[in-house]
Amino acid sequence: MSRADATQATGLGAWAHAIRRDRKALSGAIILAVFALVGIAGPWFAGDPSALVGVPLQPPSGAHWLGTNGQGQDVLAQLIAGTRVSLAVGFGVGLAVVLLGALVGVTAGYFGDRVDALLSVFSNVFLVLPGLPLAIVIAAYLPSGPFTVALVLTLTGWAWNARVLRAQTLALRRRDFVAAAVVAGESEWRLLLVEIVPNMLSVLVAQVIGSTVYAIGAQVGLEFLGLGDVARVTWGTMLYWAQNDAALLTGSWWTFVPPGLCVALVGFALTMLNSGFDEITNPRLQLERVWRAFLERRGVPAGRSTPVVREP
Amino acid sequence: MSAPLLSVRDLCVDYVTENGPVRAVDTVDLDLSPGEILGIAGESGCGKSTLAQALLRTLPPPAVIARGRVTFEGRDVLAMSEPELRGMRWRRMSMVFQSAMDALNPVTTIGEQLADTILAHEPVSGTEARRRAGALLERVGIPAERLGSYAHQLSGGMRQRVGIALALALEPALVILDEPTTALDVIVEREILAHIRTLQRTLGFAVIYITHDLARMLQFSDRVAIFYAARLVEVGPAATIATAPRHPYTRGLLRAFPRVHAEAGAAESIPGTPPSLRTPPPGCRFHPRCPIAVEACRRERPALLEVGPGHLAACPVAR
Amino acid sequence: MHYLLRRLGFYLLAAWAALTINFFLPRLMPGDPASTLFARFKGKLDPAAIEALRATFGLTDAPLWRQYLTSLGHVLQGDLGVSIAYFPSPVAEVIGTGLGWTLFLAGSAVIVSFAIGTLLGVVAAWWRRGWADSWLPSTLIFVGAFPYFWLAMAALYVLGFTLGWFPLGHAYSDDAVPGWTWAFTADVLRHAALPMTTIVLVTLGGWLLTMRNTMISLLGSDYVNLARAKGLPSAQVALRYAARNALLPSVTGFGMALGFVLGGSLLTEIVFSYPGQGYLLVQAVRAQDYPLMQGIFLVITLAVLGTNWLVDLIYLWLDPRTRDAGS
Numbered sequence: 001m002s003r004a005d006a007t008q009a010t011g012l013g014a015w016a017h018a019i020r021r022d023r024k025a026l027s028g029a030i031i032l033a034v035f036a037l038v039g040i041a042g043p044w045f046a047g048d049p050s051a052l053v054g055v056p057l058q059p060p061s062g063a064h065w066l067g068t069n070g071q072g073q074d075v076l077a078q079l080i081a082g083t084r085v086s087l088a089v090g091f092g093v094g095l096a097v098v099l100l101g102a103l104v105g106v107t108a109g110y111f112g113d114r115v116d117a118l119l120s121v122f123s124n125v126f127l128v129l130p131g132l133p134l135a136i137v138i139a140a141y142l143p144s145g146p147f148t149v150a151l152v153l154t155l156t157g158w159a160w161n162a163r164v165l166r167a168q169t170l171a172l173r174r175r176d177f178v179a180a181a182v183v184a185g186e187s188e189w190r191l192l193l194v195e196i197v198p199n200m201l202s203v204l205v206a207q208v209i210g211s212t213v214y215a216i217g218a219q220v221g222l223e224f225l226g227l228g229d230v231a232r233v234t235w236g237t238m239l240y241w242a243q244n245d246a247a248l249l250t251g252s253w254w255t256f257v258p259p260g261l262c263v264a265l266v267g268f269a270l271t272m273l274n275s276g277f278d279e280i281t282n283p284r285l286q287l288e289r290v291w292r293a294f295l296e297r298r299g300v301p302a303g304r305s306t307p308v309v310r311e312p
Numbered sequence: 313m314s315a316p317l318l319s320v321r322d323l324c325v326d327y328v329t330e331n332g333p334v335r336a337v338d339t340v341d342l343d344l345s346p347g348e349i350l351g352i353a354g355e356s357g358c359g360k361s362t363l364a365q366a367l368l369r370t371l372p373p374p375a376v377i378a379r380g381r382v383t384f385e386g387r388d389v390l391a392m393s394e395p396e397l398r399g400m401r402w403r404r405m406s407m408v409f410q411s412a413m414d415a416l417n418p419v420t421t422i423g424e425q426l427a428d429t430i431l432a433h434e435p436v437s438g439t440e441a442r443r444r445a446g447a448l449l450e451r452v453g454i455p456a457e458r459l460g461s462y463a464h465q466l467s468g469g470m471r472q473r474v475g476i477a478l479a480l481a482l483e484p485a486l487v488i489l490d491e492p493t494t495a496l497d498v499i500v501e502r503e504i505l506a507h508i509r510t511l512q513r514t515l516g517f518a519v520i521y522i523t524h525d526l527a528r529m530l531q532f533s534d535r536v537a538i539f540y541a542a543r544l545v546e547v548g549p550a551a552t553i554a555t556a557p558r559h560p561y562t563r564g565l566l567r568a569f570p571r572v573h574a575e576a577g578a579a580e581s582i583p584g585t586p587p588s589l590r591t592p593p594p595g596c597r598f599h600p601r602c603p604i605a606v607e608a609c610r611r612e613r614p615a616l617l618e619v620g621p622g623h624l625a626a627c628p629v630a631r
Numbered sequence: 632m633h634y635l636l637r638r639l640g641f642y643l644l645a646a647w648a649a650l651t652i653n654f655f656l657p658r659l660m661p662g663d664p665a666s667t668l669f670a671r672f673k674g675k676l677d678p679a680a681i682e683a684l685r686a687t688f689g690l691t692d693a694p695l696w697r698q699y700l701t702s703l704g705h706v707l708q709g710d711l712g713v714s715i716a717y718f719p720s721p722v723a724e725v726i727g728t729g730l731g732w733t734l735f736l737a738g739s740a741v742i743v744s745f746a747i748g749t750l751l752g753v754v755a756a757w758w759r760r761g762w763a764d765s766w767l768p769s770t771l772i773f774v775g776a777f778p779y780f781w782l783a784m785a786a787l788y789v790l791g792f793t794l795g796w797f798p799l800g801h802a803y804s805d806d807a808v809p810g811w812t813w814a815f816t817a818d819v820l821r822h823a824a825l826p827m828t829t830i831v832l833v834t835l836g837g838w839l840l841t842m843r844n845t846m847i848s849l850l851g852s853d854y855v856n857l858a859r860a861k862g863l864p865s866a867q868v869a870l871r872y873a874a875r876n877a878l879l880p881s882v883t884g885f886g887m888a889l890g891f892v893l894g895g896s897l898l899t900e901i902v903f904s905y906p907g908q909g910y911l912l913v914q915a916v917r918a919q920d921y922p923l924m925q926g927i928f929l930v931i932t933l934a935v936l937g938t939n940w941l942v943d944l945i946y947l948w949l950d951p952r953t954r955d956a957g958s
Contacts, residue, residue: 024769125645127887130935132894133912133928134652140916140924141660160887213776220778221898225916239781243902248788260781267776272769275840284851287329291374292760294328302760304859305397306371308390311324311379370860372851401862414853417872419879419951428871432863462951478861 014202018273018280025276031269035262039087042080049073049081049233057245057252067254069238070245078233079258085234087266089150089219094212096154098204101161102197108162109169110192120166126159132221139222145229153218161207168203172196202281209274213267220263235259316383317485317518318344318367323380325359325366333378334589336362338542340380341616346485349512349519351529351550353565354539355586360522361410363539364488367520368401385485403433406479407488411495412471416463422449422474423459429481448477453507469500476508480515488520505532526565530554535622538562541587541597544616548623558625561598596626604629634953638943642936649932653925654702657688658695680718687712687722687922711926716918722926725911730930732802733907736823737896740830741889748835749881752842756850756877757869768843771836779895782829783902790825797825800904826903830896834888841884846877879950886942890935897931 018025047053056072058064066075101123108119135152142148172178173196181195222228223236230237242256279285295302298309320342326333336359344350352360365371367382369389382389385404392400409415417425426445430436436444446456452473463471472492479487489508493501509532512519523529529536529550536553538546538561546559557563564582584601587593593600599609606629614626685691689702705712711722748771755764774782791797798804798821807818849855850873858872900909908927915923947954 121641121644124641125648128642128645128890128936128939129649130890130893130928130931132891132897133931136912136916137653137656137924137928140919140921141656217776217778221780221894224778224780224898225901225913227916239778239784243784248784248792251788251792253788256781256784260777260785263778263781264773264776268773271772271776275768275772278844284848287374288759290330291328291376294333294374294376300376302373303394304865305369305394306325306366306375306377308377309326365860368860370856372856398862398864401860403862407857407860409853409857411853415857417854417858417876419875419949420871428863428867429861432861432867462955464952465955478857 012201012205014281015205015277018277022276022280024272024279028269028272028274028276031265032273035083035087035266035269038080039083042083046077046080047074049078051077053077057250057255059252060254066258067252069255070241070247070252075238075254075258078238079235079262082234082238082259083262085146085232086216086219086236086263089146089153089234090212090216090266091208093150093153093157093215093219094208094210096150097157097211097215098161098207100154100158101163101207102165102200102204104158105162105165106169106192106196106200109166110173110188110196116166119162123159123162123166126156127163129156131156132218135218135222136225136227139227144227146232146234149219149222149228150215152222153215157211157214157218161211164207165200165203168200169196172199202277206274206277209270213270216263216266220259235263315386316343317346317348317385318342319381319383320367321381321383323363323366323382324378325362325371326376326378328374328376329590331590333376335378336375336542336589337366340544342537342544342547344486344518344520347512347516347518348535349521349533351521351523351533351536352539353523353526353529353536356524357589358539358586359542359589360539361490364407364490364520364522367488368405368407369397370401399433402429402479402484403482404484405486405488406482406484407490408472408475408479408492410491412475413463413468413495415475416471418463421460421462422466423461426459426474426478426481429478433482444481448481449474451480451511452477468496469504472496472500472504473507476504476511480511480517483515484517486518486520488522490522491524492521494523501528526562526568538565541592542589543597544626545598546623546625546627547616548620548625552620552623556620558619558623558630559598559627560602560604560630562625563630564601634947634956635940635943638940642940645936646933649929650703650706653929654689654699656925657690657921680713680715683713683719684715684922706929711929712922714915714920714923714926716914716920716923722922725923726908726926726930729907729911730934732905733893733896733900733909733931734934736826736900736905736907737830737893739823740827740896741834741885741892743827744831744834744892745838745881745885747831748838749842749878751835752839752881753846753869753874753877755839755843756846757873759847764843768836768840771832771839775833775836777833778898779830779833780898780902782833783826783899786825786829787902798822802906822903822905826896826899826905830892830899833895834892837888838881841881842874842877845880846873849873849877852876879946882942882946882949886939889938889942890931893931893935 019029050073052072053074054064054068054072056068056070058068060067064074064076066079069075069078104119104123108116135156138155139148139152142152178191178195181191220236220239223234224239224243226240228234228237228240230240238259239256245255247253247255292302295307295309300307300309320340323337323340324335325337326335340363352363354360362371362375366377367389377390380390384400389400416422423442423445426448427438427441430441430444431438442459446459449456449458454470454473458466466474472495475492493504496504505528508519521529521533530553533550536548536550537544538559540561546553546557546562553562557566561582567580568582582601587597587600595611596602596605596609596614599605602609609629614628616624616626619625689698689705691698693701709723711726714720714722714725717725751763751767755767758764787799791799802822803809803815803818807815809815855868855872858868897907897909897912900907901913904910908931911923912927914920915927
């Protein structure tokens with residue numbers, strides 16, 4: 001329900017509004033900006049992540065802020081190098097999954113009838129098949145590398161988006177302005193691209209953000225299993241090597257804590273951004289927020305019964 | 313006049329919005345005697361339903377009560393604590409909601425919903441509560457076997473009857489009917505109103521009946537209050553309002569809803585639309601649509617003045 | 632019951648889809664599937680194993696549709712082929728050794744997490760802006776953002792390795808005698824505690840948010856308003872009216888999240904060397920044991936579909952409207 005309501009705030013302006021107004025959204029955006037900066041500019045400043053710089057499994061020190069890994073490579077340099085690939089795959093898959101989901105979901109919702117029935121069953125089947133085992137099986141047959149990981153995660157991850165976007169399209173079709181356009185004799189495709197899709201823009205952005213969280217987590221999982229290219233430095237392969245080099249048994253926590261923390265921070269930032277956006281655009285939550293602020297100014301507690309605020 | 317059951321003075325209810333509060337009930341005065349039926353009429357969005365829920369203090373956010381006094385059975389409702397309100401609600405003052413489909417819990421039986429009401433207020437056993445729930449259903453004309461039914465298994469009329477049974481469960485002194493028949497067809501509507509009337513005569517509770525259908529209300533009520541844009545514009549005995557309305561808005565309403573037995577004459581709606589409560593017009597809020605408005609109407613808010621025995625109107629121009 | 636049959640039909644369709652994916656995957660590889668696949672194993676496997684692999688995938692000279700039917704027939708008879716990593720054990724037998732452990736670990740973790748998360752969601756929604764609503768969602772979202780296996784590693788490192796409070800892995804101690812005894816049960820629970828806790832922690836936030844958001848929107852509904860106006864005690868309004876209805880979307884979500892959670896719990900098993908499907912999966916990936924991988928995918932799929940059907944049953948029991956629409 002809150003999703004359907006969110007369409008009222010259309011376009012990207014709503015996002016800017018959310019970031020300005022909501023503490024959660026703002027903190028998410030800041031964390032994300034820092035990671036994006038590191039992903040883009042970091043590799044120019046950090047050293048070569050594959051260079052063997054010292055004794056393996058050294059704890060953090062002045063020379064190596066995050067220590068060295070089992071091969072004697074600098075963990076910080078690896079972390080920075082891994083940021084770029086991990087984020088690129090994450091956002092790439094997030095985008096691809098929403099595009100594929102939109103293609104299926106919007107088509108189903110818009111054309112209805114048999115097209116809808118067929119596509120809905122198709123996406124529901126994909127929704128119910130366990131994603132990770134399926135991704136593993138497909139990835140195992142393909143040459144390993146970030147591209148394979150991205151492809152596999154896109155193939156297994158689009159169904160949820162299709163389902164939500166189908167419902168969105170159905171709701172939009174029933175709205176007055178779309179009905180008016182139908183009466184005015186606009187062509188189907190124009191209607192779809194001009195009236196429907198732009199009105200879902202803010203929801204699409206929310207979906208890209210949510211799907212990116214999924215993609216980063218699943219990517220790290222696949223790579224941890226050894227299904228990535230283990231010679232390439234990403235957060236996932238760092239964790240793979242940490243496990244392989246028995247990080248736990250040797251007590252070298254610095255080899256697995258940093259990449260996991262980065263994954264969590266990015267996921268947290270993205271989710272905060274989304275939930276802050278929901279908080280701002282959900283009309284019910286917004287009304288309540290204004291009401292609470294008003295009561296607070298008047299010094300009246302917000303109880304369960306209608307409060308009595310004596311005018312000054 | 314005997315001691316009023318309910319007395320509302322100077323009541324203001326606001327909806328808090330981002331651009332400041334919007335007044336949905338503006339300085340309303342009302343009295344209600346025990347056993348009396350008071351009708352409140354007005355176009356949708358004029359604040360009449362807000363007033364009803366404010367009396368029970370169950371208006372959800374973003375509503376606040378900004379001013380006034382509500383005295384019910386000698387007690388100040390606006391000063392009540394949460395437990396006091398819980399004690400008053402339903403036991404002394406209950407309500408029938410507009411849409412019974414939405415007002416009934418879809419996943420529990422209507423029997424459970426009747427019984428939990430009784431159990432919440434009276435120290436009776438579960439068996440006794442269920443027996444009484446069955447008796448209540450039969451009182452509104454539904455066989456007691458339907459206690460195990462869910463809301464979606466009943467017809468619209470039956471659901472509304474369940475709503476009435478719920479409202480009568482604790483034999484309150486006041487029952488508020490908030491457009492209880494809008495979702496029903498005319499025959500069922502008439503049947504249900506007649507039923508309420510019979511119950512009201514035997515049980516003696518007072519009624520506040522809220523509707524936008526003035527004609528129906530005039531038949532049903534003892535006294536009538538007309539709402540326009542959050543304000544009361546006319547109050548009086550139903551017979552007086554029916555035959556000699558004073559306020560131009562009431563006259564317009566009467567013309568817009570010709571009674572079934574009225575002599576020929578097409579329905580004639582009031583020109584224009586009701587104002588937004590966000591930006592109400594100054595002075596008398598009806599002046600932009602009023603056929604007899606004078607210059608003063610644009611500037612000053614007309615007071616609600618006595619124009620006959622028990623008859624008040626907020627129009628200094630009309631004769 | 633019409634509704635349950637329809638759902639069953641859908642799950643059969645999904646199972647068929649999984650079987651079909653399994654059949655076509657080896658054949659979709661570039662070039663001639665048989666030779667590509669076998670070239671990869673040349674020199675690594677003895678000819679008997681290669682012959683078994685060929686038989687497993689039904690890669691014969693017969694036309695494709697006949698290969699397809701043969702392969703479906705094998706699966707229906709419970710024949711999933713022969714494992715390469717555990718040659719010459721049949722895949723079905725290998726999977727059978729770990730299935731109970733996976734279902735036990737993931738199943739109990741999912742139920743515990745759903746119960747606690749949903750309850751916390753009710754608390755957060757009912758006491759809006761209270762302590763539970765102010766910091767619980769953010770904290771649990773943060774915890775939930777960690778990869779399952781990373782949280783498992785951290786927990787194992789701190790609580791198992793450094794502090795020594797929990798065993799470092801496996802489902803029970805080496806010297807324990809399996810059986811329905813108190814001692815063995817306690818041993819199993821002690822070993823399951825840490826992996827289960829990590830799965831619960833990662834998934835808790837999702838259930839909390841789902842329940843909280845639905846319940847907040849239901850708090851504005853007419854029937855909750857009426858319940859309040861009836862003067863019912865707060866707890867009754869919150870639980871019997873708001874939460875009872877808000878539970879329905881959560882239960883639907885439960886069915887859909889199941890596959891996802893199960894995937895995560897496989898990764899957790901790996902860290903704890905828990906002898907379930909996750910452990911087998913990692914062995915299969917290392918040995919490029921395609922039959923075992925596909926077998927695990929199939930079995931996990933069937934488990935998810937079966938559980939989904941159970942969830943449908945529960946939903947039916949919770950929602951009288953679906954009950955009536957179905958009959």
